[in-house]
Amino acid sequence: MTSPLLIKTEGPQIRIAKAPLVKELALLQTLIERKNTIPILSTILIQGRGAEISIVGTDLDVSLQTVCPAEVTGEFSAVVQARKFFDIVRSLPESDILLSMGENNWVTITCGASEFNLHGQNKDTFPAVPTVKDFDFIISASALNGLINRTAFAITQEESRYALNGSLFRVVDSQPLMVATDGHRLALARANTQVVICQSAAAWVSELSVVIPKKALTELAKLTAGHDGGVNISKDDNHLYFKIGARLLTSRMLSGQFPNYDLVIPKTNDTVVSVNRDLLTQAIRRAGIMADERSHGVKIEFASGRLELSAQSAEVGAAREGLNIDYKGAGLTIGFNFLYMIDFLNVISGDMVKIALKDDQSPALFTPESDDSFVAQFVLMPMRLI
Numbered sequence: 001m002t003s004p005l006l007i008k009t010e011g012p013q014i015r016i017a018k019a020p021l022v023k024e025l026a027l028l029q030t031l032i033e034r035k036n037t038i039p040i041l042s043t044i045l046i047q048g049r050g051a052e053i054s055i056v057g058t059d060l061d062v063s064l065q066t067v068c069p070a071e072v073t074g075e076f077s078a079v080v081q082a083r084k085f086f087d088i089v090r091s092l093p094e095s096d097i098l099l100s101m102g103e104n105n106w107v108t109i110t111c112g113a114s115e116f117n118l119h120g121q122n123k124d125t126f127p128a129v130p131t132v133k134d135f136d137f138i139i140s141a142s143a144l145n146g147l148i149n150r151t152a153f154a155i156t157q158e159e160s161r162y163a164l165n166g167s168l169f170r171v172v173d174s175q176p177l178m179v180a181t182d183g184h185r186l187a188l189a190r191a192n193t194q195v196v197i198c199q200s201a202a203a204w205v206s207e208l209s210v211v212i213p214k215k216a217l218t219e220l221a222k223l224t225a226g227h228d229g230g231v232n233i234s235k236d237d238n239h240l241y242f243k244i245g246a247r248l249l250t251s252r253m254l255s256g257q258f259p260n261y262d263l264v265i266p267k268t269n270d271t272v273v274s275v276n277r278d279l280l281t282q283a284i285r286r287a288g289i290m291a292d293e294r295s296h297g298v299k300i301e302f303a304s305g306r307l308e309l310s311a312q313s314a315e316v317g318a319a320r321e322g323l324n325i326d327y328k329g330a331g332l333t334i335g336f337n338f339l340y341m342i343d344f345l346n347v348i349s350g351d352m353v354k355i356a357l358k359d360d361q362s363p364a365l366f367t368p369e370s371d372d373s374f375v376a377q378f379v380l381m382p383m384r385l386i
Contacts, residue, residue, distance in 0.1 A: 011101035012074030014048045018089065018097055018111070024066040025086045027247070028057040031064050031219060032082045044085065045126045046099075048076035056129055057082060062216045063129045067246040078107050079121040085109075088116050130250050132241040135232035136201040137208075139176055141244060143191040143373070144231050145224040147178035148217050150189035150376050153343040155214045156182035163256030167217055171195055171208040179261045185340050186264050186379040192372065196230070210240060211258055216251035223247055264379055266365045269356035273302060273327050274369060277353045281345045283321040287311045288338035290319035297385045298338040302357075303331050311338070334360045335385035341366075344378040 028044060036042045036059075045056040049072055056065045078101060089097065092111040100108040105120040148167070156164040167180040174197065177190040212220075223244045224231060232243040235253070242249040287298050291311040301308040307325045312318035334357065344366055345353065352369040366378040 012048070012072070012076035013101070014046075014053055014070050014072050014076050014099040016053065016068060016070040016097050016099070018092055018094055020068050021097065022086075022090050024055055024068050025082075025089060027066060027219075027222065028055065028064055028082060029086060030222075031059060031062060031215075032057045033059060034083050040079075040121070040125055040127065042082060043079050043121065043126065044082040045123060046076070046078050046080065047123070048072035056126070058127055058129055059215075060127060061213060061252045062219060063250040064219060065129070065248045065250075074101075076101060077123040078105065079123055079126050080107055080118050085118060088118065130236070130239045130241075132234050132236070132248075132250075134198070134200045135234040135241070135243060136198055137171065138196040138198065138230040138232050139191075140193060141224040141227035141229060141231050143176060143193050145221060145227075146374055147176060147189050147191055148221045148224075150347050150374060151178045151180040151187040152214065152217050152221070153347065154180040154182055154185050154187035154378075155217075158182070163211060163254060163258050166211045166213040166254045168258045168261070169208070169210055169212050179258075181259060181261065181264070184337070184381050185344075186261060186377075187344065188261060188265070188377045188379075190375040192374060198232075208235075210235065211254035211256070212240060213251060213254055216240070216249065219249055220244075223249060264363070265377060266356065266358065266363055266379065269358045269362070269365050271302075271329050271332060271357040273307070273325060273355045273357070274352050275307065275323065275325055275355065277345055277348070277351060277368070279323055280353065281342065283309050283323055284338050284341055284345070287319045287321045288342070290317055291338055295383065295385075296337045296339045297335050297383045298341075299333060299335050299385050301331070301333045302327055302329070304328055332357060332360065334364065335383040336364070336380055337383060340380055344380075348376050348378075349373075 041059055047054050053068050053070045054065055092114055095112050098110040107118045107120045109116040151167050167178045170177050174194040179188045234241045240251045287309040291298055292313045298309055298311045307323045309321040348368040350368040350370040354367045354369050356365040363379050363381050368376055
């Protein structure tokens with residue numbers, strides 16, 4: 001093997017600004033595992049031609065391709081360790097960076113007085129990433145981001161429940177919605193907007209129903225945060241494609257039957273209470289400090305004009321919180337996992353939240369009273385507390 005100190009760098013070169021390169025490399029880090037049982041999945045593929053470079057990372061289920069403006073001499077193509085390359089680039093001075101191809105796939109990284117030689121691999125060793133030509137519809141990035149943030153927290157943590165390891169994404173009559181559940185809770189959000197159907201759209205687009213894996217949703221949430229434009233979406237038999245600006249995210253679809261969420265949403269909960277969201281959140285957090293560490297259970301008692309929250313742990317102690325509310329119904333006591341309630345209250349908007357109940361054995365329905373952009377619903381199964 002050629003010594004790194006003797007590498008010839010007369011091949012293709014890339015001159016690129018540090019800031020945009022760091023930004024794109026940072027987006028790839030959570031997608032790529034540092035210690036992968038398949039070493040090639042810890043790498044990224046960098047290709048340059050003309051006035052830009054593309055950077056691709058994949059874990060075989062989710063792939064991300066990003067683009068950076070650059071000055072490229074020749075046809076640059078290198079496969080390098082993703083984390084090591086990122087660590088090197090972000091440590092460099094704020095100046096242009098020169099990437100040079102050497103013999104035996106070595107890459108030289110030069111910036112000011114700094115020089116690194118990084119061992120690479122042939123581009124043919126990098127996994128093939130699915131590609132797409134046309135897109136079927138466009139959804140605003142803010143709508144997609146809102147759907148993800150209002151539902152993804154309810155995705156199951158049990159990998160064995162394969163069909164629940166993601167969120168169901170549907171387009172019905174051009175309106176997008178997303179649903180997630182772990183069997184103990186269900187979160188549904190519908191955006192008060194319509195998708196734009198492309199002229200080349202396939203027939204399925206009017207009734208799209210697919211399950212997007214959690215990892216892809218995590219990446220999509222990052223890519224759509226603060227993005228002002230739209231997200232172009234398409235699919236084939238196995239993959240979903242999301243184009244956000246110049247970035248393209250590809251994800252496998254989850255197979256399996258997602259539950260009929262409409263059957264889970266309570267229709268006959270006629271005891272309805274409106275509570276200030278911030279006050280309720282604070283009270284639940286304080287009561288939850290004393291909740292049992294295994295069950296995380298908090299008891300909620302509804303009485304005339306009053307809501308009482310209490311929690312206790314045999315090893316630690318007990319807590320009680322009270323809120324004044326507009327409630328005139330019969331007394332009702334019910335127990336919930338307080339962490340599940342906090343998850344929902346943290347992602348909705350509006351000053352007030354509505355709680356619809358039937359009895360202490362039936363699921364409760366939580367909805368924000370005012371949200372112009374989304375219709376959000378959260379179904380929570382009760383707990384039996386002593």
